Amino acid sequence: xxxxxxxxxxxxxxxxxxxxxxxxxxxxxxxxxxxxxxxxxxxxxxxxxxxxxxxxxxxxxxxxxxxxxxxxxxxxxxxxxxxxxxxxxxxxxxxxxxxxxxxxxxxxxxxxxxxxxxxxxxxxxxxxxxxxxxxxxxxxxxxxxxxxxxxxxxxxxxxxxxxxxxxxxxxxxxxxxxxxxxxxxxxxxxxxxxxxxxxxxxxxxxxxxxxxxxxxxxxxxxxxxxxxxxxxxxxxxxxxxxxxxxxxxxxxxxxxxxxxxxxxxxxxxxxxxxxxxxxxxxxxxxxxxxxxxxxxxxxxxxxxxxxxxxxxxxxxxxxxxxxxxxxxxxxxxxxxxxxxxxxxxxxxxxxxxxxxxxxxxxxxxxxxxxxxxxxxxxxxxxxxxxxxxxxxxxxxxxxxx
Amino acid sequence: xxxxxxxxxxxxxxxxxxxxxxxxxxxxxxxxxxxxxxxxxxxxxxxxxxxxxxxxxxxxxxxxxxxxxxxxxxxxxxxxxxxxxxxxxxxxxxxxxxxxxxxxxxxxxxxxxxxxxxxxxxxxxxxxxxxxxxxxxxxxxxxxxxxxxxxxxxxxxxxxxxxxxxxxxxxxxxxxxxxxxxxxxxxxxxxxxxxxxxxxxxxxxxxxxxxxxxxxxxxxxxxxxxxxxxxxxxxxxxxxxxxxxxxxxxxxxxxxxxxxxxxxxxxxxxxxxxxxxxxxxxxxxxxxxxxxxxxxxxxxxxxxxxxxxxxxxxxxxxxxxxxxxxxxxxxxxxxxxxxxxxxxxxxxxxxxxxxxxxxxxxxxxxxxxxxxxxxxxxxxxxxxxxxxxxxxxxxxxxxxx
Numbered sequence: 027x028x029x030x031x032x033x034x035x036x037x038x039x040x041x042x043x044x045x046x047x048x049x050x051x052x053x054x055x056x057x058x059x060x061x062x063x064x065x066x067x068x069x070x071x072x073x074x075x076x077x078x079x080x081x082x083x084x085x086x087x088x089x090x091x092x093x094x095x096x097x098x099x100x101x102x103x104x105x106x107x108x109x110x111x112x113x114x115x116x117x118x119x120x121x122x123x124x125x126x127x128x129x130x131x132x133x134x135x136x137x138x139x140x141x142x143x144x145x146x147x148x149x150x151x152x153x154x155x156x157x158x159x160x161x162x163x164x165x166x167x168x169x170x171x172x173x174x175x176x177x178x179x180x181x182x183x184x185x186x187x188x189x190x191x192x193x194x195x196x197x198x199x200x201x202x203x204x205x206x207x208x209x210x211x212x213x214x215x216x217x218x219x220x221x222x223x224x225x226x227x228x229x230x231x232x233x234x235x236x237x238x239x240x241x242x243x244x245x246x247x248x249x250x251x252x253x254x255x256x257x258x259x260x261x262x263x264x265x266x267x268x269x270x271x272x273x274x275x276x277x278x279x280x281x282x283x284x285x286x287x288x289x290x291x292x293x294x295x296x297x298x299x300x301x302x303x304x305x306x307x308x309x310x311x312x313x314x315x316x317x318x319x320x321x322x323x324x325x326x327x328x329x330x331x332x333x334x335x336x337x338x339x340x341x342x343x344x345x346x347x348x349x350x351x352x353x354x355x356x357x358x359x360x361x362x363x364x365x366x367x368x369x370x371x372x373x374x375x376x377x378x379x380x381x382x383x384x385x386x387x388x389x390x391x392x393x394x395x396x397x398x399x400x401x402x403x404x405x406x407x408x409x410x411x412x413x414x415x416x417x418x419x420x421x422x423x424x425x426x427x
Numbered sequence: 428x429x430x431x432x433x434x435x436x437x438x439x440x441x442x443x444x445x446x447x448x449x450x451x452x453x454x455x456x457x458x459x460x461x462x463x464x465x466x467x468x469x470x471x472x473x474x475x476x477x478x479x480x481x482x483x484x485x486x487x488x489x490x491x492x493x494x495x496x497x498x499x500x501x502x503x504x505x506x507x508x509x510x511x512x513x514x515x516x517x518x519x520x521x522x523x524x525x526x527x528x529x530x531x532x533x534x535x536x537x538x539x540x541x542x543x544x545x546x547x548x549x550x551x552x553x554x555x556x557x558x559x560x561x562x563x564x565x566x567x568x569x570x571x572x573x574x575x576x577x578x579x580x581x582x583x584x585x586x587x588x589x590x591x592x593x594x595x596x597x598x599x600x601x602x603x604x605x606x607x608x609x610x611x612x613x614x615x616x617x618x619x620x621x622x623x624x625x626x627x628x629x630x631x632x633x634x635x636x637x638x639x640x641x642x643x644x645x646x647x648x649x650x651x652x653x654x655x656x657x658x659x660x661x662x663x664x665x666x667x668x669x670x671x672x673x674x675x676x677x678x679x680x681x682x683x684x685x686x687x688x689x690x691x692x693x694x695x696x697x698x699x700x701x702x703x704x705x706x707x708x709x710x711x712x713x714x715x716x717x718x719x720x721x722x723x724x725x726x727x728x729x730x731x732x733x734x735x736x737x738x739x740x741x742x743x744x745x746x747x748x749x750x751x752x753x754x755x756x757x758x759x760x761x762x763x764x765x766x767x768x769x770x771x772x773x774x775x776x777x778x779x780x781x782x783x784x785x786x787x788x789x790x791x792x793x794x795x796x797x798x799x800x801x802x803x804x805x806x807x808x809x810x811x812x813x814x815x816x817x818x819x820x821x822x823x824x825x826x827x828x
Contacts (some may be wrong), residue, residue, distance in 0.1 A: 056788030063788075088826050089429050091814030092437075092806045098827035108827065109433065115828040253828070260782055368785065373818045375805065395803075405805040 027089075027407045029107035030266050033425065039268040042354035042419040044314045045305070046411070049341060050096075051281075051323025052360025053376040053395060057331050064331060065377060065394035066357030068338040072345035072402050073358065076374025078392035081385040081418075083374035083403025084395070084417060085411060087362045093373040096279060104263060104287045104316070112285065114198060116254020120188050121282025125180050128255040132225060133197045135253045136179070136187040137204065138163065138246035139212075139286060147208045151185045152246035159245055160185060165249075167249075170235050175228050189232070190249060197222035198268075203233060204250040212250055225254075243384075263314075267416060272308060274301045277316035283342035284316055302344050309351050317348075326364030327371075334366045349381075355419040356381045358393070359411055375405055382418040428490075428510035430809045431667050434826065440669040442818040443755035445715045447812070449504060450742060451497075451681075452724025453761025454777040454796060456768050458732055465723075465732060465767060466778060466795035469739040474759065477528035477793035482786040482819075485776035486812060488763045493773040497680055501764030505664060505688045505717070505826070506813035514687065515599060515656020520589050522683025526581050527665070528658040533597045533626060535653045537580070537588040538605070539564065539647035540613075546649075548609045552586045553647035560646055568650075571636045590633070590652060597657075598623035604634060605651040613651055620757025626655075626716060632772050633643035663689025664715075668817060673709060675702045685717055703745050710752050718749075726774075727765030735767045750782075756820040757782045759794070760812055776806055783819040 054064035087094045088108050097118050098108030115122070116133035120126075127133055138152040138160055152160075164181040171177070175193035183190060199222040203212045215229040229251065240247050263271045264290070273284030273291045276298070281291045290312070294304040298319050305317055319341050325333035348356060360376040377398040388402035399405070403414070416422040435598035463766045472474055489509050497507030498519050514522070514689055517534035521527075528534055529685040539553040553561075565582040571751070572578070576594035583589060600623040602615045616630040630652065641648050664672045666689070674685030674692045677699070679778045691713070695705040699720050720742050726734035749757065778799040789803035800806075817823040 055785065058787060061788045084805065089814065090804070090811035091818040091823065092434065093818060093825045095827040112827060118828040350484050397805065399805065
């Protein structure tokens with residue numbers, strides 16, 4: 027699997043324009059009644075027409091058999107080896123609500139929970155307390171002051187929040203407080219490496235103050251902290267690929283991932299129609315666009331086969347509008363499969379197509395798992411997607427003399 | 428190519444059960460008269476029926492173009508990068524006759540040979556002296572005593588034996604005594620690294636005593652030693668995969684390889700029918716079973732196409748009995764191809780199928796090289812087999828948040 031910097035010297039700047047459309051959770055599995063996957067079931071004439079003029083294949087997100095989270099799934103499509111560049115849970119949670127994580131900041135994912143009079147865990151998620159009740163608690167926790175560090179608490183949703191520590195000499199190398207079982211006490215944080223002792227002490231002070239402050243709350247009288255993480259430092263896509271990349275995504279998580287990869291995030295609306303409009307408006311300002319389509323993944327995660335089919339059909343009519351812009355390279359990819367029959371991310375190879383003036387005659391009849399398996403590209407690691415795009419766009423010089 | 432520990436944190440223990448059936452030397456090549464491979468020629472209705480409900484593909488044992496020995500072929504299927512975890516010739520020879528190699532022990536593969544009155548090699552294999560004649564020589568050599576080390580000699584077959592050294596501070600980093608040509612003298616052993624000087628001295632003492640002791644033997648009056656090796660220390664499969672793995676194999680070599688990988692070896696009989704019976708009897712005691720079918724490889728190595736076809740047909744009727752046990756994941760794999768027309772192990776990708784409740788609709792019509800090449804899994808490294816099995820068994824969590 028290639029990593030983003032390996033061909034660094036071969037990339038060249040040209041005026042050609044690339045679009046990477048990521049349909050989240052694109053791939054699927056056959057419905058037991060019909061033997062057809064979501065893509066095979068969906069009526070998608072525009073995607074199929076594009077597939078007939080594209081080089082098609084399947085992408086393996088991380089490694090065969092490995093189902094990725096959203097972080098590794100996207101980083102791989104951007105060209106980063108997802109085993110090498112890992113984003114911790116706390117950092118990803120911060121990305122998901124667009125909380126800025128500066129270099130050195132440490133973020134943790136927090137859960138509100140309930141404990142009994144002896145401090146033993148009763149409910150690790152505080153009965154999934156709604157946002158309306160958890161937000162005020164976050165505001166009170168946000169006012170906690172610990173000498174030597176800036177502490178901020180951000181509500182996420184329901185029982186979830188983000189804790190961010192900002193200060194000198196912090197480290198992500200600390201253990202979690204969540205014992206993962208009820209009937210046990212929350213654990214104190216300990217340093218995994220010596221340089222993390224200061225962070226461990228600060229977190230334990232925060233938890234102590236938070237526990238006092240929450241002790242009278244009815245619905246959520248304690249908190250648990252997991253996934254302490256700093257933001258990884260990635261070589262920016264613009265530098266490596268000698269491009270000016272931009273991201274258009276309605277969901278904050280994906281804007282965050284684009285930021286980590288060094289893309290400029292363009293403000294857009296809440297729907298994919300808004301995203302395509304944003305793409306049109308900014309067409310002259312960038313030479314690479316990552317545009318994200320979320321609904322298919324959400325439907326797959328819900329285990330709703332028909333809804334996922336509908337989401338794919340809803341994406342289809344936007345394809346002509348993107349093609350009309352005349353991208354030199356248009357790629358349609360997925361960060362991973364989300365088969366509705368699994369109601370989860372999966373490891374299955376994901377349909378992929380790349381359209382350029384160099385892909386005529388390489389097409390397959392339809393855009394789905396089975397047809398793409400027989401496509402000209404065969405099966406490639408997702409980290410090769412950017413390399414393929416760059417070469418088809420004339421932005422990747424010959425390797426070696 | 429993934430190595431066994433890379434996803435260590437993602438494995439999880441579940442009650443689901445996996446079976447990895449390894450048909451040794453499974454893959455083949457077309458017979459020149461018919462254009463059909465051994466698998467294509469064989470009548471294997473049960474394997475074909477399984478393929479129709481399985482995700483199928485081809486596995487590359489080590490790297491494209493590389494024919495593996497039994498050691499790397501199996502280690503890769505167990506998830507170990509065979510380039511990283513190598514078993515030396517002496518250690519593999521010891522495994523093949525179930526000679527225990529404790530940590531620190533050094534083993535070498537020995538050949539009996541003949542030398543003339545000047546000590547020059549006449550026959551490097553002593554006319555392939557039969558076991559009946561070589562075994563008594565082994566017994567005499569086994570009684571040699573060298574101060575500071577325990578020396579044991581084990582007969583293998585014909586002119587081959589294993590020398591085992593057991594003691595403090597031994598090293599495998601010594602040269603071989605076999606000059607590889609006749610007309611030359613056996614070489615003294617020298618240390619490749621300084622810490623191996625003691626071992627080199629001990630081996631040279633042993634060779635000197637052995638030469639004296641054998642000088643009057645008619646058929647084999649000298650010995651050659653090759654492939655000094657210690658047993659590699661592998662992360663045990665049970666620890667990495669959080670399973671309780673067991674091995675069922677009629678041949679000692681494969682029991683030895685399973686032991687190196689940390690599996691519990693279950694006693695069984697001499698036939699595959701015995702092995703399947705053992706599998707049934709122990710079904711409740713483990714969650715992972717490696718079961719080994721040897722005959723196809725032996726027939727391939729003999730260059731006997733029809734015999735290999737027959738061996739594959741003989742395997743076929745056992746498939747229903749294994750399926751009746753209800754494994755959550757059943758995988759049929761080969762450690763390498765042994766095309767009868769080559770009469771040797773080969774580098775060709777090997778048919779593979781994985782059956783689970785998630786593989787419906789992914790099947791191919793028949794279980795052979797051509798059909799599997801068009802299967803849903805495509806072409807994967809053999810080291811991905813365990814990852815695929817684990818994910819389909821629900822034992823591999825999502826990678827990354």
